Amino acid sequence: MRAEWLEDLVAHREAALARLGELLSIPSVSTLPEHEGDMQRAAEWLSREMEASGFHPRIEKTARHPVVWGRSPHQPGRPSVLIYAHYDVQPADPLELWTSPPFSPTIRDGQLFARGVSDDKGQLVMHLAALDSFRRLRGDFPANITLVFEGEEEIGSPNLPDFIRRHREELRADAVIISDTTMQAPNHPILVTGLRGMAGFEVIVAGPQRDVHSGLFGGAIANPAQALCQMLAACHDRPGHVAIPGFYDGVEPPPAAELASWQAGAVDPDLILAATGATSLAGEEEYSLAERLWSRPTLEVNGISAGVREGQKTIIPATARAAITCRLVVGQDPERISALVEKFLAERAPAGVSVQVIRHQASPASQVPIDSKAAKLALAALADGFGHPAQTVRGGASIPIVPVFQDVLEAPVLLMGFGLETDNFHSPDEHWRLDHFDGALATMLSFWSSLAAGGLS
């Protein structure tokens, strides 16, 4: 890294972390109605900070949570880059498993702990800080920059596609940068080449009108909790393999070269065990670990609830609920999969209960070509920023908006993420390594320097 960059980063590190701390202190949980006010507060905070960083901010209302976006002063003839990040976070429960409170950012052992620090507020604030740094050093923006900060990523980006289509001309860019993925290992950067899609569901099984006595009525009426267990158990026919007819239709295996690299051990089993604390791996044994995570679809029960919450209670519960998400791969149409899952569950409802399946978010898998000039620039910048060659791999998670950016803006998407799989995304004690914050800043300074030097032309 150049000495002048390092000097600027060190001089402004405290201020950048304080700025991040402010955003992390706002519990902007998009999935829970009680945080509506926090979402609005976060949006207003972002608007102020965008302005402080030289952007013309706008808060654009949607049916649910606002998009905060802004453009730097655009100059004709300069390349244009769109930076996307999201300011909403997952719920923080179970709270009792956090070492420090989820919305009181705390530094321990060189890592910053808070809900959303890695997914995705830290990476969002990092981009503002990197551009501030570039402007301090060079007196101007490196390109025509558009920032798009979403508040609905964790609920599947229901309103962002419309936003992008509506503002297609203003959002036009030569590259879209998304920093919401992970690296392979500490300080080992990667450029992600593909992500899984998603189809989410809520299943509600209803039986008696109220919870009723399991002795007085047990044996004579159906039990919704048992019915739900049977329906969910039927979704798999062997470990990791989904039994829903048609689920795998059209699933495309990865290209031979990519597959060969995966089978050579692209995913470290010890890292998966360390990151999850699971005692052993599971899933489809006939596939490599990389395939199970990147090119094989899944159906996961995210939660289930019925009847007695604590203590003993001898009842037949009135209702049973489950939250389910499928991760989808290339070749699977989210609408088709949603219909298959819905039909499969509805058909398996035993007599005496009624079943309702509510469809939630659905988005296809995405593939990101890495032969663009922008991708080459990104790979070089990642290597420069972390002092380690950047690899190209896929990811197992979902960023629903990636294919929309590709289709509507026709721009290459750069999945330059700076988290780690061990950062506890969506889990208690979510954290982010401060050396990744530094490395990400250095990466972006390198990227913007190359870009300003004509790297896209």
Added chain:
Amino acid sequence: MRAEWLEDLVAHREAALARLGELLSIPSVSTLPEHEGDMQRAAEWLSREMEASGFHPRIEKTARHPVVWGRSPHQPGRPSVLIYAHYDVQPADPLELWTSPPFSPTIRDGQLFARGVSDDKGQLVMHLAALDSFRRLRGDFPANITLVFEGEEEIGSPNLPDFIRRHREELRADAVIISDTTMQAPNHPILVTGLRGMAGFEVIVAGPQRDVHSGLFGGAIANPAQALCQMLAACHDRPGHVAIPGFYDGVEPPPAAELASWQAGAVDPDLILAATGATSLAGEEEYSLAERLWSRPTLEVNGISAGVREGQKTIIPATARAAITCRLVVGQDPERISALVEKFLAERAPAGVSVQVIRHQASPASQVPIDSKAAKLALAALADGFGHPAQTVRGGASIPIVPVFQDVLEAPVLLMGFGLETDNFHSPDEHWRLDHFDGALATMLSFWSSLAAGGLS
């Protein structure tokens, strides 16, 4: 009913209901640790009320909740009767489904609404009121009476058997009255001749150390919620039929005469549908409804919980839990069944999760002979009190202490209950008909009169 009884009952009705209201206002939930203080308050209240009714009260500590018991002044040569009731209640949740708060007793449409009013506090206070009435009318107790009020019925009476054995001599009685069962229809009294037993379990399935991201790790590690669903689904092989090997070994069919009366329609299907709000009946089709409820064992999932409680959260949950109870019938040993269930579940844990099965309450089914003098007295009193012939039928619920009273005290147990299956035992809006309160008082006055007139000799 005799005019003098009616006059006394009417004159003291308000006071008796006020007394019941005091007990109902104490949230004596035995299963939840946070109600420990309420359990103690309820015990002290009972002790004071026993004393007010002429008994020598004692509060006897156990490992969990105290037994409150007392004897009337015992006179040699008089028959002895033990009255058992319980002062603990089921948890009141879900609170939002109560029309009036569960611990604020409220009268609507001739019924008293409160948690525990029917199960079993109303019946407990009724016995005090009936004995008060008898003493006012006759100047003395009708017999040597011992009251035993338990605080652990809803958790399976773990400490009462020891109490009974320890005080065997003081508790000796010619009959044991338990008023904790239901009648066949409004003002149609019954004497219960048998109850199902119970074996309870908690199952905990553990996978990753925390809830982890279902995209980053889904496909590579086991999901405890899915594992639990599979394990619970395996417990049944067709509606109402338990698939656990050996579960039905030794199950005795009811005697031919009893069975014939059941098959003639001892249980009204419309009453079951009305009481539960279920849209259809379910269970073992090859058995009559009465058999399914009274002489066939069950395995019911009382509750299940894992992962996301509300909203969406794309995780693989760290743990999944279920509460299960089996209702047992004559011929099934609770310990043996507990071991079978435990083994079955443990063996079905898929790779990548660990399973813990905690055994809770276990008690055998009970049969109560109805050829004793005491039973004949009870049948006559029930008919007298309600002006309607009393029938003899079994029940599907469990009162764990019945077989212990029979074995240790060698006394006939009279299951004289005054609730209704539509009273929402264990459910929101539990209630009790005030005309059943009156009928029960009249029944007991009739019973005590016959007894005092030498009905047991």
